Amino acid sequence: MKRLIMLLALAMFVLSGCSDNAESTPEEKKQVDLKVASLIPPMTDILEIAKPLMKEEGINLEIVVLGDNIQPNNALANKEVDANFFQHKPFMEQYNESNGTELVRVEPIYHAIFxxxxxxxxxxxxxxxxxxxxxxxxxxxxxxxxxxxxxxxxxxxxxxxxxxxxxxxxxxxxxxxxxxxxxxxxxxxxxxxxxxxxxxxxxxxxxxxxxxxxxxxxxxVNSTFAISLVARKDNAKSEAIQLLAEKMTGPEVKKFLEENFADTSLPAFD
Missing domain, CATH: 3.40.190.10 (Periplasmic binding protein-like II)
Known part of the structure; x- marks a missing residue:
C-alpha cells in the first residue's frame, strides 16, 4: 500500500511539473525574416531606424549593403532579398523594361536634391x-x-x-x-x-x-524621383513589406531627416 501511495504521489508531482512548465513558457509568435538591400546613408540610416520598430512586431529586418546601383535590383528580382531601398521610380521602370522584371514602388520615402x-x-x-x-x-x-x-x-x-x-x-x-x-x-x-x-x-x-x-x-523637387522602397509584384502587398513602409514613413524617420539631412533629403511623406 505504501508503495502505491508513493507512486501516486510521484505521478502527481510529475504532472504538476509539466503543468507549471507549460504555463511558464507560452507559445511564442513565429519571427519573420525580411531582407532589404540598400547602398549608403541616409538610406541605410532609415532602415536602421526601422529595424527595432520592426522587431517589436516580430519581424527581423536584415539590411544587406551592396556596392553598386545594379546589384540591389538583381538581388530583388532573383529573390535573394525581399525589397530594396536606393532608387527612384524611373530608374526602377528602366530596369524592368531592360530585364523583363516586375519590380514595383511600394512607398516614396525622401526627395534627394539633385x-x-x-x-x-x-x-x-x-x-x-x-x-x-x-x-x-x-x-x-x-x-x-x-x-x-x-x-x-x-x-x-x-x-x-x-x-x-x-x-x-x-x-x-x-x-x-x-x-x-x-x-x-x-x-x-x-x-x-x-x-x-x-x-x-x-x-x-x-x-x-x-x-x-x-x-x-x-x-x-519632383515626387517622380523620390527615393523609394521597392519590392516585387508578388510580395509588395505582403504584411511585412507594408509594415516596413509604415515604419519608414513614421515620425522617427521624419524627425531624423529633418534634424540630420534638412539640406539634402526632404521627406516625401506627411
Whole structure:
C-alpha cells in the first residue's frame, strides 16, 4: 500500500511539473525574416531606424549593403532579398523594361536634391566655353541631368524626349559644353577633373557639399524621383513589406531627416 501511495504521489508531482512548465513558457509568435538591400546613408540610416520598430512586431529586418546601383535590383528580382531601398521610380521602370522584371514602388520615402557642383566656379555664367560637365552614364540619370540643364536654359533638347533624352537629343549647346558620361558611383571622383559634376546629395555630402549653398544649379523637387522602397509584384502587398513602409514613413524617420539631412533629403511623406 505504501508503495502505491508513493507512486501516486510521484505521478502527481510529475504532472504538476509539466503543468507549471507549460504555463511558464507560452507559445511564442513565429519571427519573420525580411531582407532589404540598400547602398549608403541616409538610406541605410532609415532602415536602421526601422529595424527595432520592426522587431517589436516580430519581424527581423536584415539590411544587406551592396556596392553598386545594379546589384540591389538583381538581388530583388532573383529573390535573394525581399525589397530594396536606393532608387527612384524611373530608374526602377528602366530596369524592368531592360530585364523583363516586375519590380514595383511600394512607398516614396525622401526627395534627394539633385544638383551640379564645381571646385572652380560658383555660377553657370563663370563656366567657360567648352567646359567639361560630368553626368551619370545610366539612361535615366543621364536624361535627368540633361533635363535639369535644359530647364535652366543651358542647353536645348528635342521636344518631348523627356527621360529618354541622350546627348544625341541636344539641339542647342551655345557654349559647346562637353558632357562626359561616368558611372554614378564614380562621379564624386570627377570633382578634380571636370569643370562641373552632377551629384546626388548622398555623394556630395561626404565632400562637404550641400545643394542649398554649394550647388551651381539644382533640380526642382519632383515626387517622380523620390527615393523609394521597392519590392516585387508578388510580395509588395505582403504584411511585412507594408509594415516596413509604415515604419519608414513614421515620425522617427521624419524627425531624423529633418534634424540630420534638412539640406539634402526632404521627406516625401506627411
Amino acid at each position: 544638383g551640379a557642383y564645381s571646385k572652380k566656379y560658383k555660377t553657370m555664367d563663370e563656366l567657360p566655353e567648352g567646359a567639361t560637365i560630368a553626368i551619370p552614364n545610366d539612361q535615366i540619370n543621364l536624361a535627368r541631368s540633361l533635363v535639369m540643364f535644359a530647364d535652366q536654359g543651358i542647353i536645348k533638347l528635342k521636344d518631348g524626349v523627356g527621360l529618354k533624352a541622350t546627348q544625341a537629343d541636344i539641339v542647342e549647346n551655345v557654349k559647346n559644353y562637353k558632357f562626359k558620361e561616368v558611372d554614378l558611383l564614380m562621379l564624386a571622383r570627377m570633382m578634380d577633373d571636370a569643370d562641373l559634376v552632377t551629384l546626388y546629395p548622398s555623394y556630395a555630402e561626404p565632400l562637404g557639399l550641400k545643394p542649398s549653398k554649394d550647388a551651381v544649379i539644382t533640380e526642382n
